[in-house]
Amino acid sequence: MIRFLSSLILLLTLAVSGHAQGGADPRPLIDALGKANFKQAEELLGQIAATGDARVAPALEAFAAGDLYARKSDGAVFIAKPAGKNFKLIDPLSGEEVEEAGKGAVAKIKINNNLRRVIRSTLGGLTLLSPDRATRLRAAEAVMRSPSAENLELIEAALEKESDGAVKARMEQARAVSLLASDRGVEEKRAAIDTIRSLGGRPAIAILMTAAPAVDPALKEDLNHAIRQLESNLAAWDVAQNVWYGLSLGSVLLLAAIGLAITFGVMGIINMAHGEMVMIGAYSTFVVQQLIRTNAPQLFDWSLLIAVPVAFLVTGIVGLVIERGVIRFLYGRPLETLLATWGISLILQQSVRSIFGPTNQEVGNPSWMSGSFPLGGMTVTWNRMWIILFSISIFLALLALMKKSSFGLQMRAVTQNRRMASSMGIRTPWVDALTFALGSGIAGIAGVALSQIDNVSPNLGQAYIIDSFMVVVFGGVGNLWGTLVGALSLGVLNKFLEPSVGAVLGKILVLVLIILFIQKRPRGLFALKGRAVEA
Amino acid sequence: MITSFVLRALNGRITITIAILLAVAALVPALNILVPPGNPFHIPTYAVSLMGKYLCYALLALALDLVWGYCGILSLGHGAFFALGGYAMGMYLMRQIGPRGVYGDPILPDFMVFLNWKELPWFWYGFDMFPFAMLMVLLVPGLLAFVFGWFAFRSRVNGVYLSIITQAMTYALMLAFFRNDMGFGGNNGLTDYKEILGFSVQAQGTRAVLFAASAVMLALCLLLASAIVNSKFGKVLVGVRDAESRVRFLGFRVENIKLFTFVVSAMMAGVAGALFVPQVGIINPGEFAPANSIEVVVWTAVGGRGTLMGPIIGAVLVNAGKSFFTGAFPEFWLFALGGLFIAVTLFLPKGIVGTVEKYWQARKATRKASETSRGGDVLTAQPQAAE
Numbered sequence: 048m049i050r051f052l053s054s055l056i057l058l059l060t061l062a063v064s065g066h067a068q069g070g071a072d073p074r075p076l077i078d079a080l081g082k083a084n085f086k087q088a089e090e091l092l093g094q095i096a097a098t099g100d101a102r103v104a105p106a107l108e109a110f111a112a113g114d115l116y117a118r119k120s121d122g123a124v125f126i127a128k129p130a131g132k133n134f135k136l137i138d139p140l141s142g143e144e145v146e147e148a149g150k151g152a153v154a155k156i157k158i159n160n161n162l163r164r165v166i167r168s169t170l171g172g173l174t175l176l177s178p179d180r181a182t183r184l185r186a187a188e189a190v191m192r193s194p195s196a197e198n199l200e201l202i203e204a205a206l207e208k209e210s211d212g213a214v215k216a217r218m219e220q221a222r223a224v225s226l227l228a229s230d231r232g233v234e235e236k237r238a239a240i241d242t243i244r245s246l247g248g249r250p251a252i253a254i255l256m257t258a259a260p261a262v263d264p265a266l267k268e269d270l271n272h273a274i275r276q277l278e279s280n281l282a283a284w285d286v287a288q289n290v291w292y293g294l295s296l297g298s299v300l301l302l303a304a305i306g307l308a309i310t311f312g313v314m315g316i317i318n319m320a321h322g323e324m325v326m327i328g329a330y331s332t333f334v335v336q337q338l339i340r341t342n343a344p345q346l347f348d349w350s351l352l353i354a355v356p357v358a359f360l361v362t363g364i365v366g367l368v369i370e371r372g373v374i375r376f377l378y379g380r381p382l383e384t385l386l387a388t389w390g391i392s393l394i395l396q397q398s399v400r401s402i403f404g405p406t407n408q409e410v411g412n413p414s415w416m417s418g419s420f421p422l423g424g425m426t427v428t429w430n431r432m433w434i435i436l437f438s439i440s441i442f443l444a445l446l447a448l449m450k451k452s453s454f455g456l457q458m459r460a461v462t463q464n465r466r467m468a469s470s471m472g473i474r475t476p477w478v479d480a481l482t483f484a485l486g487s488g489i490a491g492i493a494g495v496a497l498s499q500i501d502n503v504s505p506n507l508g509q510a511y512i513i514d515s516f517m518v519v520v521f522g523g524v525g526n527l528w529g530t531l532v533g534a535l536s537l538g539v540l541n542k543f544l545e546p547s548v549g550a551v552l553g554k555i556l557v558l559v560l561i562i563l564f565i566q567k568r569p570r571g572l573f574a575l576k577g578r579a580v581e582a
Numbered sequence: 583m584i585t586s587f588v589l590r591a592l593n594g595r596i597t598i599t600i601a602i603l604l605a606v607a608a609l610v611p612a613l614n615i616l617v618p619p620g621n622p623f624h625i626p627t628y629a630v631s632l633m634g635k636y637l638c639y640a641l642l643a644l645a646l647d648l649v650w651g652y653c654g655i656l657s658l659g660h661g662a663f664f665a666l667g668g669y670a671m672g673m674y675l676m677r678q679i680g681p682r683g684v685y686g687d688p689i690l691p692d693f694m695v696f697l698n699w700k701e702l703p704w705f706w707y708g709f710d711m712f713p714f715a716m717l718m719v720l721l722v723p724g725l726l727a728f729v730f731g732w733f734a735f736r737s738r739v740n741g742v743y744l745s746i747i748t749q750a751m752t753y754a755l756m757l758a759f760f761r762n763d764m765g766f767g768g769n770n771g772l773t774d775y776k777e778i779l780g781f782s783v784q785a786q787g788t789r790a791v792l793f794a795a796s797a798v799m800l801a802l803c804l805l806l807a808s809a810i811v812n813s814k815f816g817k818v819l820v821g822v823r824d825a826e827s828r829v830r831f832l833g834f835r836v837e838n839i840k841l842f843t844f845v846v847s848a849m850m851a852g853v854a855g856a857l858f859v860p861q862v863g864i865i866n867p868g869e870f871a872p873a874n875s876i877e878v879v880v881w882t883a884v885g886g887r888g889t890l891m892g893p894i895i896g897a898v899l900v901n902a903g904k905s906f907f908t909g910a911f912p913e914f915w916l917f918a919l920g921g922l923f924i925a926v927t928l929f930l931p932k933g934i935v936g937t938v939e940k941y942w943q944a945r946k947a948t949r950k951a952s953e954t955s956r957g958g959d960v961l962t963a964q965p966q967a968a969e
Binding site: 317319373376377381382383384385386387389390391392393394396397398400401509513516517520551552554555558559561562563565566567569 | 656730733734736737738739741742743745746747749750751753754757758760761872873876879880883913916917919920921922923924926927928931
């Protein structure tokens with residue numbers, strides 16, 4: 048208690064008188080390090096800490112790193128930096144370069160792990176009272192990493208002075224960590240365990256684990272309980288992270304499949320060139336970015352937003368041409384449509400290969416799509432985040448178009464009863480063409496998003512075509528909600544299988560599961576009911 | 583009964599085709615071996631192997647035609663059966679390498695030594711015996727087709743749904759065979775063969791025999807397919823293709839009919855794969871690629887589905903074109919193939935043979951109309967393509 052009071056008084060005086068010239072001059076103490084053995088050095092470090100002089104921090108850091116040397120001629124201690132064959136000697140307090148000395152003229156001051164630990168906590172104590180907020184925060188974290196009873200008083204003193212909320216919370220935790228290592232009472236320690244638990248995550252488990260062997264038998268139960276709770280918490284976050292990855296994969300699947308849900312699901316056209324529409328969308332993004340790079344680099348962050356309508360138009364027009372040129376002759380012959388569109392996909396692939404070359408094209412990420420942020424116990428990358436939001440909004444927009452607009456109404460009418468719709472005055476060929484163009488355009492938009500996370504090459508579409516069909520068939524043909532549920536559940540299922548069986552086997556299992564599922568429900572999750580089914 | 587089954591198969595054109603195939607089986611090896619290299623009639627060995635490859639593809643297309651052209655099941659996974667047959671043959675050939683591999687292990691193939699495996703996986707047992715391997719060439723694709731078809735046809739998955747899940751099947755198999763720990767050589771597949779039945783795989787004589795075997799096997803399968811198609815069962819088969827529900831209501835077990843045809847077809851594809859592998863010298867997971875299976879569909883479509891000769895003609899023509907194009911204008915092959923897909927579906931829905939047949943029928947009909955003197959001579963009903 049007396050020790051505590053004395054150091055408190057010391058620290059208070061330090062704080063009042065600034066932080067530089069409070070106690071004794073630290074230079075003789077540092078110089079004494081040159082001749083000290085390990086035990087003496089530890090005592091000296093305590094005295095250096097007691098000076099409360101923040102200027103000693105670089106010297107102590109150098110000592111911990113093994114860069115502190117004593118000059119043989121006069122025993123003065125310097126920080127030494129290698130400069131060619133010689134050492135550059137730097138004054139430990141002022142940081143000024145004094146001279147260059149040969150290797151023989153200086154002797155390294157020995158250091159061991161115990162001293163390193165002492166240095167770390169000393170430094171922690173020294174900087175806990177720094178006027179700079181960031182320094183204080185770093186210091187609190189340093190204390191947390193090396194818990195020791197000696198720090199306890201320092202940090203409690205610092206806590207009283209602390210007014211910044213975030214720093215204070217960190218210091219509370221640092222105090223709890225040190226407290227566990229000290230010989231305080233059971234009740235205080237119990238509170239400390241609670242504080243550490245609130246820290247959460249793996250570091251808290253590690254702290255509690257290291258404290259476990261030395262702890263009071265009375266606290267054992269509390270400690271184990273806290274560890275268990277932290278671990279189950281961690282497991283929950285793991286699940287959450289998996290779900291997030293799954294949703295992210297699912298949203299990619301959704302993007303790729305949603306255009307198909309219109310052409311295949313609504314119109315009944317097996318469009319094997321769908322993947323190539325996605326690919327063309329990605330290449331449109333590439334071209335837009337190239338144009339922006341050369342003409343208006345300041346717009347680069349907007350390139351994706353510009354690419355979305357461009358890709359929609361380009362692929363929509365390509366789709367329109369395909370529908371008018373080939374597919375309209377093949378209505379009612381789904382297997383032939385499949386073959387013809389496969390042929391189209393080969394031609395499109397080869398055209399892109401001839402124009403842009405077979406190699407991957409580099410599509411840049413705008414600044415708002417790179418990086419990540421933590422969310423509880425998981426990390427969320429911005430590009431995945433945006434893609435999820437993007438695909439959901441595309442889905443909703445499409446749903447609104449189908450359900451609320453007159454074009455959607457005509458589309459549904461033609462799907463349900465072509466002849467009746469025609470006799471009501473709907474121009475069915477026109478609706479067919481526009482619907483196909485819409486589906487293709489959506490695929491193009493998907494390509495814009497996929498260009499951010501996948502290689503933009505002529506084979507881009509091939510990678511998605513089978514998955515997209517799986518999603519549409521699994522979700523149920525002719526039902527946009529089915530596509531949404533199908534895509535997200537397949538994505539999550541994939542990510543949950545991955546850790547246990549590996550990515551490839553997981554994918555195979557998902558495919559097998561879908562094949563089995565189709566046996567059970569040949570029309571998918573959300574099957575259309577009624578006569579349309581047998582058509 | 584069996585004689586009548588076979589005899590019915592031998593209508594005029596089939597007999598001629600089989601005769602041609604047998605003649606080719608004898609002639610090409612003869613021109614390769616007996617005629618000296620300088621002679622204009624000499625066929626070089628590489629060409630023999632190339633033609634042998636075409637014949638294997640023709641057999642594969644014939645197998646597909648049996649299910650697609652006559653039963654209406656568009657399988658986009660026939661490449662999987664072909665590849666499985668090929669792998670069974672490849673496993674036999676790998677076991678024949680014995681201690682002559684790079685690592686010289688008498689039992690383990692090189693890639694297993696490379697992966698540090700200590701013993702042969704159980705599914706490689708028995709493949710050192712040729713008869714067992716040949717049995718597997720039939721059984722493995724047959725079994726897969728049986729299990730797959732059993733589930734699919736029983737739950738009445740049909741049309742494009744079936745096509746899509748067969749595609750998923752071959753895709754899943756491709757991913758699986760790419761894995762090293764499957765025990766089939768992973769990415770590189772099985773290659774570096776030395777001997778088949780004690781004869782060097784590279785030797786001119788072996789190549790010629792393999793070619794002859796392919797031609798004879800194609801003739802045999804053509805006979806079998808013709809027998810199936812021209813039997814009573816074949817009539818029901820076409821009925822299933824054109825009006826499945828009606829055939830079901832007439833009391834036939836449609837799923838069993840489909841299952842039988844699917845399994846027979848898968849076995850034929852397996853045989854084609856087994857003949858393909860020693861002539862090409864390698865089998866790798868790329869053979870499972872969905873694109874390959876779709877290409878088989880286009881050979882069949884070009885030649886004419888629902889005819890027995892069509893797939894053979896289509897496979898040979900398209901592949902000869904592919905060899906020519908990929909040699910002469912490599913960039914244009916995909917344009918040509920893609921254009922072929924579109925042109926055939928738009929303008930030649932019955933394929934070459936079907937179109938020619940239609941033309942002949944139309945001519946015959948007009949001639950018959952002009953000389954009304956003679957009756958009879960009714961054409962054997964040629965199955966029409968499902969619309």
